[in-house]
Amino acid sequence: MRTCLAVLICCALSAVEEMPAWVLPGILMTETQSHYADDGSVVYVNRQRGSHGEIGPFQCTRRAFDQIKTPGEKFWQMESDPAFAEAVAIRYLFWLREHHTSWYRAVEAYNAGPHHHSRRYVRAVRRAGGVS
Numbered sequence: 001m002r003t004c005l006a007v008l009i010c011c012a013l014s015a016v017e018e019m020p021a022w023v024l025p026g027i028l029m030t031e032t033q034s035h036y037a038d039d040g041s042v043v044y045v046n047r048q049r050g051s052h053g054e055i056g057p058f059q060c061t062r063r064a065f066d067q068i069k070t071p072g073e074k075f076w077q078m079e080s081d082p083a084f085a086e087a088v089a090i091r092y093l094f095w096l097r098e099h100h101t102s103w104y105r106a107v108e109a110y111n112a113g114p115h116h117h118s119r120r121y122v123r124a125v126r127r128a129g130g131v132s
Helices: 002-015 023-032 062-068 082-099 103-112 119-128
Strands: none
Touching: 023 082, 023 103, 023 119, 062 082, 082 103, 103 119
């Protein structure tokens, strides 16, 4: 029984794939020309709303937010709370990763929607995140 439990725990831990380091900084820079400060906080630069109603430093849509929100969270909070916006972006990216074959596909879907692909966007995010 202990061996079976240990195997299950190991399988569960290996199933959680770490997000590549380029993803968040790349999306942040690509979406709003924002970046991370030395202390790890988000420096939110371009505060425009997106053409599809995206808000916050990671430019999240209401539809994406609704996919992963938890009780008590409000969409408008992302405009004034960059740390909250980052947490939502992370949750949404992991949600996308569960439904796609790779982080590249998840990042494509982050921009274009779960059933669409934008290779141009993922290339821009990789460059902005420091990957050639």
